[in-house]
Amino acid sequence: MNDSAKPDSSTYTPPKVWTWSKENGGQFASINRPIAGPTHEKELPVGRHPLQLYSLATPNGVKVTVLLEELLALGHSGAEYDAWLIRINDGDQFGSGFVAVNPNSKIPALLDRSGAAPIRVFESGSILLHLAEKFGAFLPADAAGRAECLNWLFWQMGSAPYLGGGFGHFYAYAPSKMEYPIDRFAMEAKRQLDVLDRRLADSPYLAGSDYTIADIAVWPWYGALVLGQLYGAAEFLQVDSYVHVQRWAKQIAARPAVQRGRMVNRSWGEPAGQLWERHEASDFESQTQDKIGAPS
Ligand SMILES: N[C@@H](CCC(=O)N[C@@H](CS)C(=O)NCC(=O)O)C(=O)O
Numbered sequence: 001m002n003d004s005a006k007p008d009s010s011t012y013t014p015p016k017v018w019t020w021s022k023e024n025g026g027q028f029a030s031i032n033r034p035i036a037g038p039t040h041e042k043e044l045p046v047g048r049h050p051l052q053l054y055s056l057a058t059p060n061g062v063k064v065t066v067l068l069e070e071l072l073a074l075g076h077s078g079a080e081y082d083a084w085l086i087r088i089n090d091g092d093q094f095g096s097g098f099v100a101v102n103p104n105s106k107i108p109a110l111l112d113r114s115g116a117a118p119i120r121v122f123e124s125g126s127i128l129l130h131l132a133e134k135f136g137a138f139l140p141a142d143a144a145g146r147a148e149c150l151n152w153l154f155w156q157m158g159s160a161p162y163l164g165g166g167f168g169h170f171y172a173y174a175p176s177k178m179e180y181p182i183d184r185f186a187m188e189a190k191r192q193l194d195v196l197d198r199r200l201a202d203s204p205y206l207a208g209s210d211y212t213i214a215d216i217a218v219w220p221w222y223g224a225l226v227l228g229q230l231y232g233a234a235e236f237l238q239v240d241s242y243v244h245v246q247r248w249a250k251q252i253a254a255r256p257a258v259q260r261g262r263m264v265n266r267s268w269g270e271p272a273g274q275l276w277e278r279h280e281a282s283d284f285e286s287q288t289q290d291k292i293g294a295p296s
Pocket residue numbers: 031032058059060061088093105106107108122123124125
């Protein structure tokens with residue numbers, strides 16, 4: 001097989017040494033690379049608030065904007081933030097400024113400038129924990145509650161790549177439909193939904209009686225999935241059968257802070273649901289994209 005041939009799961013024999021074929025197809029082929037580091041020089045913008053967020057409203061990005069909006073709704077004015085749009089399909093995550101905040105070149109990335117020296121925070125789980133500890137909110141204070149919250153927070157970090165990079169990739173984004181990976185990852189996605197369903201049969205929220213950063217991390221993935229908003233896979237995965245996850249997902253979707261958080265750094269879908277950049281609470285009324293113009 002020559003290097004430019006398209007991969008075919010039924011006949012592919014791996015060569016001795018893997019080489020980078022830029023033509024490997026798939027929805028994200030243009031941004032996938034086998035190397036890290038910046039591709040170009042570009043400073044990040046900095047606004048006036050202590051928290052600078054560089055993100056996009058994917059499930060991983062939404063976790064952070066939902067938590068920030070929840071903190072503001074609780075009255076934590078120190079959680080005011082500037083949210084800047086990082087267009088991952090255009091390669092913004094490979095700019096030198098972004099890579100300095102997150103060497104892994106993935107959204108979300110946060111710069112906390114509230115102290116003497118800026119603190120960089122990357123990985124959504126690390127950002128949620130940083131903010132929850134900073135403001136003493138959405139993280140139980142007792143040892144058992146805290147442990148259960150972190151159990152589910154880290155469960156999400158380990159599990160969602162099988163849902164997104166595994167099931168979602170092969171079911172929705174790969175250049176052709178292949179039975180083996182779809183079957184394998186559909187099984188795992190359903191197993192994960194059952195894990196959540198059993199927990200939520202016994203408990204109002206993942207960590208117990210209170211809504212925490214565990215719910216905030218899990219909801220944009222598994223809540224969206226059972227509400228039929230991810231990969232067009234609701235029927236395929238029979239998401240209606242996970243009744244306790246459905247109850248929890250709908251309860252969280254109804255929270256005003258969640259509805260605001262979902263809009264931030266969203267640059268696709270219904271225009272009314274998009275807020276490309278967020279700098280003030282009033283931006284939700286005026287919709288910042290009107291001010292910052294058309295996408296580059
Ligand atoms: N484990 C990371 C995952 C972040 C992630 O995968 N971000 C995606 C968007 S959802 C991204 O920035 N992709 C751009 C790229 O891979 O170049 C987290 O939870 O923060």
